[in-house]
Amino acid sequence: MYRVIGTVKSRAFRVMWMLEELGVPYNVMPAAPRSEEARKYNPLGKIPALVDGDDVLTDSVAIMTYLADKHSAVTAPAGTPARARQDAMTLWLIDELDAALWVNAKHTFVLPEKLRVSGLTPTLHKEFSRNIETFAGMLEAAGGDFIMGDQISLPDILAVHCFGWAFGAQFPAIPEAVKAYTKRLRARPQFRAAQDH
Template sequence: MYRVIGTVKSRAFRVLWMLEELGQPYELVEAFPRSEEATAHNPLGKIPALVDGDEVLTDSVAIMTYLADKHGGLTAPAGTAARARQDAITLWLIDELDALLWTHSKHTFVLPEKLRLPDISSTLHKEFARNADIFAGMLEQSGDFIMGDHISLPDLLAVHCFGWAFGAEFPALPDSIKAYSKRLRARPAFRAAAGR
């Protein structure tokens, strides 16, 4: 059984949702960043970490990719053009949505107050809104899910980022993204992970 080190209200949620979608058993070990438990599994004190037997894996997207490949779900096969397209969207989401949200968090509550740049928020909000519009356009071309007719890793990542943006009071998302997020958040696997 997998062990997930982290909290539901963190990037660990992505891993929990992935495990639920894949139908894999796991235990959630609640640990906050820089806690003793988190540091025992990642010297940087970051969450999440995934314990799989003797292996300890870190970084939410690396863990998701590992699980998708290992269990053959929510991903295109490695070495295919479809996988390259999926990876391109995944990396774009990390660069253009996740990174903006993380920078906002750092300058809101993570960094010591003297290092924070509160004025950066307006720029981050504008960039996020621009990128959300781009994602909405990609979604319009792709169909029900960002990769077409099946849910995949980038959908989980995108919906988590959009939820994070909502919680951080970023500008309103396009209606198409709201509908997309609502539909994916209604999935039994999402609800099971959120209820942990």
């Protein structure tokens, strides 16, 4: 059985949601970032980690990709143009949305005060807003319930997690179409099951 190291209120939630979508059993070992428990699985103390037998994997997107490929679900098949488009979307979400949220977190509460750079938040909000408008256009072009086509895939999990994080961090409001998309995906029983950990 898979073991997820982390907490629901972290990027570990992405992994839990992916596992719920795959319908495979797992358990959660709660561990805060930089905690002694987290460092047992990642010397940097970052979460999440995934334990699969003797293997320990780190980085939420790498773990989700591994799981989707291993179970041949919630992803386009490797080596196909559809997968290349999916990977491009995943990397864009990491570069343009997740990165802004993480930089904001580091400079508002993660880093020691003496290392924080004040005044970054307005720029990060502006960049995030511009990119979320771009995402809204991509969603409209996709023409369905999901960003990559007619079924949920890894980028949907990543995007919805980022939008929830943005809401909690009081980033600017998101477009109505993106709100409806987020609400629809958060209503999935798999999302709700992941929240129960």
